[in-house]
Amino acid sequence: MEGTPRQSPLLTIPTRVDSKFSLVSTASSPTTSASISGSSFATKAKTKEYMESLRPPSPKQFERIALIQHQREQETKRRNRERRRWSREAQRQRDRATSMSTNNSQDDRAQAARTIQKTFRGYRARRELEGFGLDASTRWVTAIREAQFRNATMPRPRSGSEDNDTVDKPEEDHVARQKSTNAREKWKKASAIARRAGHDDLLSDASDSESSSDEDASPEERAAARARREKATAARRHEARMMGIRYFLELVDQKHRYGSNLCRYHEVWKRTDTHENYFYWLDYGEGRNVEVDGCSRDRLEREQVRYLSREERQYYLVEVDNEGRLCWAKNGQRIDTTEQFKDSIKGVVPLDDPTPAFRAAARAADSQSQDYDNSLSYESSLESEREADRAAKYATPGYDNSQGVRKVSQISASTIFNKMLRKSVRKNTWIFVADTNFRLYVGIKDSGAFQHSSFLQGSRISSAGLIKIKNGRLSSLSPLSGHYRPPASNFRAFVHSLRQSEVDMSHVSISKSYVVLIGLESYIKTKLKGKDLAQRVSHRKEKILAPEEAARREEDARDKSESAAKEREVLRREEEEKQEGRPVKKVLKKLGIKPTKEEKQAAKRENKENVEDMRA
Numbered sequence: 001m002e003g004t005p006r007q008s009p010l011l012t013i014p015t016r017v018d019s020k021f022s023l024v025s026t027a028s029s030p031t032t033s034a035s036i037s038g039s040s041f042a043t044k045a046k047t048k049e050y051m052e053s054l055r056p057p058s059p060k061q062f063e064r065i066a067l068i069q070h071q072r073e074q075e076t077k078r079r080n081r082e083r084r085r086w087s088r089e090a091q092r093q094r095d096r097a098t099s100m101s102t103n104n105s106q107d108d109r110a111q112a113a114r115t116i117q118k119t120f121r122g123y124r125a126r127r128e129l130e131g132f133g134l135d136a137s138t139r140w141v142t143a144i145r146e147a148q149f150r151n152a153t154m155p156r157p158r159s160g161s162e163d164n165d166t167v168d169k170p171e172e173d174h175v176a177r178q179k180s181t182n183a184r185e186k187w188k189k190a191s192a193i194a195r196r197a198g199h200d201d202l203l204s205d206a207s208d209s210e211s212s213s214d215e216d217a218s219p220e221e222r223a224a225a226r227a228r229r230e231k232a233t234a235a236r237r238h239e240a241r242m243m244g245i246r247y248f249l250e251l252v253d254q255k256h257r258y259g260s261n262l263c264r265y266h267e268v269w270k271r272t273d274t275h276e277n278y279f280y281w282l283d284y285g286e287g288r289n290v291e292v293d294g295c296s297r298d299r300l301e302r303e304q305v306r307y308l309s310r311e312e313r314q315y316y317l318v319e320v321d322n323e324g325r326l327c328w329a330k331n332g333q334r335i336d337t338t339e340q341f342k343d344s345i346k347g348v349v350p351l352d353d354p355t356p357a358f359r360a361a362a363r364a365a366d367s368q369s370q371d372y373d374n375s376l377s378y379e380s381s382l383e384s385e386r387e388a389d390r391a392a393k394y395a396t397p398g399y400d401n402s403q404g405v406r407k408v409s410q411i412s413a414s415t416i417f418n419k420m421l422r423k424s425v426r427k428n429t430w431i432f433v434a435d436t437n438f439r440l441y442v443g444i445k446d447s448g449a450f451q452h453s454s455f456l457q458g459s460r461i462s463s464a465g466l467i468k469i470k471n472g473r474l475s476s477l478s479p480l481s482g483h484y485r486p487p488a489s490n491f492r493a494f495v496h497s498l499r500q501s502e503v504d505m506s507h508v509s510i511s512k513s514y515v516v517l518i519g520l521e522s523y524i525k526t527k528l529k530g531k532d533l534a535q536r537v538s539h540r541k542e543k544i545l546a547p548e549e550a551a552r553r554e555e556d557a558r559d560k561s562e563s564a565a566k567e568r569e570v571l572r573r574e575e576e577e578k579q580e581g582r583p584v585k586k587v588l589k590k591l592g593i594k595p596t597k598e599e600k601q602a603a604k605r606e607n608k609e610n611v612e613d614m615r616a
Contacts (some may be wrong), residue, residue, distance in 0.1 A: 142310055152192045153252045155279035193252055197242055199459040233436075239493060240436045241486040243453060249391025250305060251458040258303040258448045259483070264292045265300065282336060303448030306358055307457045316455060318440040324471030324504030326442075335442060336470030337430040343444045356449075416520060418515040420513045421482050423466075431481075432467040436460060438497040442467060453483045461486070463494035466511070473504050478511035488518045 057065070241253065249266060250259035268290055271276050281287040291297055308316070317329040326335045330347060341348050344355040423429075429445040433455040442453045452464045464484045468476035480493035491514060498506060544549040 060562050138310070149196055150254065151191055152189050153254065153282060155254070157280055157285070158275055158277070165473045181329075193248065197248060197251060197458060199458070214247045218592070236436050236438070236462060238459075239490060240462055241484050241490055242460050242465075243458050243483050244485060247453065247458070247483050249278075250453065255301075256305045256307050257300060258305055259453075261295045261303060264295045265290065268292060297608075305448070306450050306454050309452055312345075312347075313441065313455060316441045317445045318442050319503050320503055324502050326440075326469055326474060326503065335469045336471055337428075337442075337467065337469045339428050341444070343446065343450060348442075348444060384400060416516065420480055420516060423480070430467050430469070431465070433464045434494050434497070436462055438462055438494065438501075442469075451483060452481045462497075463490045465491065471509075474507075474508050476500070476509050476511065478513050479517055480511075482514050488514065488521060491517075 026100065175538075244259075246263050247259035249262040250256055253262060265282055266278060269281055269287060272281075272287070274281055274286060276285045282290075315328075315330055318326050318335065319329045319331075319332075321327050321334075327333060328335060335348075340351055342351055342353075343349075343357060344353065345358045346355050349355050425445075425447045431443060431445045431452055433441045433452055435441075435456055443455070445451060445452060452461075455461075461484055463479070463486050464481035465486075466476075466478040466480055467474070477491075477495070479486060479488065495505075495510075539550065576613070
């Protein structure tokens with residue numbers, strides 16, 4: 001049919017039906033197409049009718065709507081401005097908080113750094129007080145001091161010019177200068193030895209460090225605490241005990257051979273007509289083949305005392321635990337002074353410990369040179385030699401070999417003290433040493449090898465003696481030491497320091513030697529006072545009965561040096577001037593005439609100038 005659109009043989013896809021429009025799929029039949037066109041016309045008519053039914057608002061309503069829209073627009077703009085202002089304020093606050101947190105973090109870091117420094121200083125001070133202050137600088141200082149001391153005490157031969165008494169005139173000035181240089185070197189050597197013997201461990205001194213408990217105190221409290229520490233340190237140094245003068249040879253010797261043995265050879269050297277240094281004479285000079293009765297050359301070389309370094313000393317350091325028991329600082333184990341322990345290169349260890357024992361160079365060479373069939377025979381021979389050496393220590397042949405009244409005459413303070421020291425050479429004898437800061441060191445004594453002088457290399461100590469400990473509990477103390485011989489006052493100060501350290505002293509027994517030591521000290525003081533009194537009485541009696549003889553003896557005993565004569569002359573003139581001025585002063589005093597302040601000062605200056613002129 002004409003005018004009718006051509007339909008597709010396929011049906012179209014159904015479409016969703018809307019509330020206002022109803023679209024249906026187009027059918028292939030003419031009836032369906034006509035119904036769709038009719039419905040569209042009806043819809044258009046309804047829409048037109050609806051639009052015509054609408055009425056526009058009045059002008060007042062338009063104004064009202066416009067006003068409402070304007071108000072809403074203004075409200076929206078205001079909210080946006082406030083939102084932006086709030087955001088800027090919030091951003092400003094965040095920036096301020098960030099900057100404040102940055103400043104606070106820097107302040108916190110600075111405060112934390114100061115706290116760490118204070119804590120570390122307190123920790124370092126406590127470690128140094130405990131003897132663990134072994135930093136790099138301390139090691140270098142110790143090594144340099146040791147090298148300087150060994151270089152100063154090295155035995156050297158005397159130069160040829162010193163031995164020749166006759167020299168030519170051109171060489172006289174050179175010889176005089178060389179003698180002056182040698183004299184200075186000898187004085188330097190003597191001062192180095194004296195400093196070594198009187199040395200204190202200043203690197204770990206309590207007076208130069210502040211404990212952590214003083215960090216939070218006020219400046220006045222810290223100053224008062226520092227003053228108390230300095231006073232206590234000064235008192236300890238004043239009461240510190242130096243090694244006996246006869247054992248200085250052991251300190252100076254490069255091999256540290258036993259002091260008593262060196263003293264016997266030193267007596268021979270003094271009787272010998274030689275100008276050589278003692279140690280050079282003993283090892284390289286005329287005395288290298290000398291043998292002394294009671295001390296063979298083999299025994300002299302065999303008995304070498306071990307001097308501990310700062311590192312080795314820490315193996316023998318003792319600490320106090322919470323229960324007042326004594327423990328090793330190296331491992332915290334409680335000390336037990338029984339025969340189940342031995343000495344080694346790392347301190348006292350159990351018998352089954354594989355740590356090797358310390359052997360001096362002479363002992364090692366001697367053991368290698370000996371050709372024994374087995375080690376047991378060598379050990380038995382070595383033990384027998386040690387027994388013989390121990391039996392010869394602190395011997396008193398004059399007292400032991402005397403009989404009857406002669407034996408009583410041989411009794412003296414040294415004899416009684418040596419009798420007490422005989423107990424210290426037995427096997428399994430434990431010794432202790434307290435340094436000038438009352439740090440305690442304990443070890444096993446080996447006579448001629450490990451003694452009281454071993455701990456601090458012969459330096460000063462506060463106390464020394466014998467000790468017994470059972471499971472960390474102190475059981476016995478004795479103030480016996482042959483090298484230092486400390487007085488009873490030092491021993492009392494040491495016991496007081498143990499009580500201050502809260503050491504368990506409930507089972508301690510003080511040896512009878514302490515009472516004997518007090519008696520000997522009182523006896524010696526009384527004897528010296530009696531001797532001095534007797535000398536003064538005898539001198540006064542002699543001045544009355546025989547004044548010429550007394551004057552001659554005074555002249556013989558007077559110092560004949562030129563400086564002493566000048567000093568006596570100056571004192572004599574001063575005394576004469578005083579005697580001459582006394583009558584004048586008496587007359588002026590009776591007349592009521594007093595010299596002015598300027599006249600007194602002028603007179604003092606004149607007298608001072610006269611004295612200086614006379615001394616010059």
